[in-house]
Amino acid sequence: GTPLSKTGRTPSRFPGSRRTIPSSTPGGPKLREEKILVTIRVRPLSPKEQAAYDLIAWDFPDEQTIVSKNLNHERHTGPYSFDNVFEPTCSTSKVYEQGARDVALSALNGINATIFAYGQTSSGKTFTMRGITESAVNDIYEHIKFTTERDFVLKFSAFKNI
Structure with missing residues (x-):
């Protein structure tokens, strides 16, 4: 870290x-x-x-x-x-569930949300964010699938500063 x-x-x-x-x-x-x-x-x-x-x-x-x-x-x-x-022994799924899921899903209620990783080179940012992004996208599409009374417009941006 x-x-x-x-x-x-x-x-x-x-x-x-x-x-x-x-x-x-x-x-x-x-x-x-x-x-x-x-x-x-x-x-x-x-x-x-x-x-x-x-x-x-x-x-x-x-x-x-x-x-x-x-x-x-x-x-x-x-x-x-x-x-x-x-x-260090914590799984990425636990990091998502306890540390990022609520933020990611708050966007479905019209709340602006940002999740970003900060740290020195080789500190695990890309590894963590890949797992969090995959889980967030899965949860968002799952929510949309079961919310048929609403239309959703999704906008997503990501970048990796190298």
Whole structure:
């Protein structure tokens, strides 16, 4: 996984951080609530890392918290809380079900939704997003199949910054 010091974001110590922001509407100013969910997935060690006896640099006291193991005896930098924290042994289907499914399906109710992966090279972004995208598309089409009283227009975009 990406060390938190490299992400450029101070993690929330309060899961499901919400903020209210002003919004202009035809009827005048209005406040709307915006919710940003932050999910962390720590990838397993690669065979090369295992052969070098590398260690995972994080402990996982619960499903919302990570703590640096401080392997290099640097200044302690934790604990950090997020909406979801997935250990290296976690399946992509669990990451989708618990960390992305509700966001993906909220688009069917007219709510703008974005799911993106951020991290250093070889941290598992493409691997994770392929699985999440496949599951989201399956769920969306399944929902459409059983919602015959509505018409849907789907727009999907994706890119990989290399």
